[in-house]
Amino acid sequence: MRLAVLVSGSGTNLAALLRAIDGDGGFGGEVVVVGSDRSDAGGLRHARAADVPVVVEELGDHPDRATWEATLVERLKAHQPDAVVLAGFMKIVSADFLAHWPHRVVNTHPSLLPAFAGAHAVEEALAYGVKVTGSTVHFVDEQVDHGPIIAQEAVPVHPEDTEDALHERIKEVEHRLFPACIRALCRGELEVVGRRVHWAVPRP
Ligand code: GRF
Numbered sequence: 001m002r003l004a005v006l007v008s009g010s011g012t013n014l015a016a017l018l019r020a021i022d023g024d025g026g027f028g029g030e031v032v033v034v035g036s037d038r039s040d041a042g043g044l045r046h047a048r049a050a051d052v053p054v055v056v057e058e059l060g061d062h063p064d065r066a067t068w069e070a071t072l073v074e075r076l077k078a079h080q081p082d083a084v085v086l087a088g089f090m091k092i093v094s095a096d097f098l099a100h101w102p103h104r105v106v107n108t109h110p111s112l113l114p115a116f117a118g119a120h121a122v123e124e125a126l127a128y129g130v131k132v133t134g135s136t137v138h139f140v141d142e143q144v145d146h147g148p149i150i151a152q153e154a155v156p157v158h159p160e161d162t163e164d165a166l167h168e169r170i171k172e173v174e175h176r177l178f179p180a181c182i183r184a185l186c187r188g189e190l191e192v193v194g195r196r197v198h199w200a201v202p203r204p
Helices: 012-022 044-049 065-077 095-100 122-128 163-186
Strands: 002-007 030-036 052-058 083-086 105-109 133-137 149-157 190-193 195-198
Touching: 002 012, 012 030, 012 044, 030 044, 030 065, 044 052, 052 065, 052 122, 065 095, 083 163, 105 163, 122 133, 122 163, 133 163, 149 163, 163 190
Parallel strands: 002 030, 002 083, 030 052, 083 105
Antiparallel strands: 105 133, 133 149, 190 195
16 A cells, blocks of 8 residues: 655654554555655655655645645655545645545544544643643544544553653554554555454454
8 A cells, every 4th residue: 555644843753653664564555755744854864864755735835724724635646646645744634635545545544533633733732731641543534633543553541741742642552552553554455344353353
């Protein structure tokens, strides 16, 4: 399966995905393009280091959001991806975007959804005082951080946690869980029935 990966930040999840693909002949997928809404996204260096083509479209260079998104889609499509993976992509994609890859857009989110959807999941979990948060990998639908859940894993919150420390521990889990979910997608091992995702093999 040909994968497009979208990043806005440091791209450690992209790096974990590239490592997982590299070390596994049976992964069933390859990253054919990395896209970003930021020319300064740290994640782009992982793409360049792996010789993966990079596409950058900044919202501010377009008259409106629809034009920005349509241009991004067109540039991604030049690489013929079968699926799109959001790995710390900080823009919401529209129904028009999703229509290009039905049931083939996946996101990783740093909380146990449906708790703490949105861009400040780690900060909000800490402020709320939860004792457990975690990582969720899910298919993307028209609502933010809402689509069918592929896998989740809990991460305990420590009394002395800062947002950065907690996010780092969540990322350690993501770096394992997220590539495992993408691998299952690539190998055709996921079946979506309504909100439920069935794994054809034992879940990681
Ligand atoms: C991850 O924690 C992801 O869940 C969230 O943004 C973070 C991206 O981290 N959406 P990185 O850019 O992969 O290091």
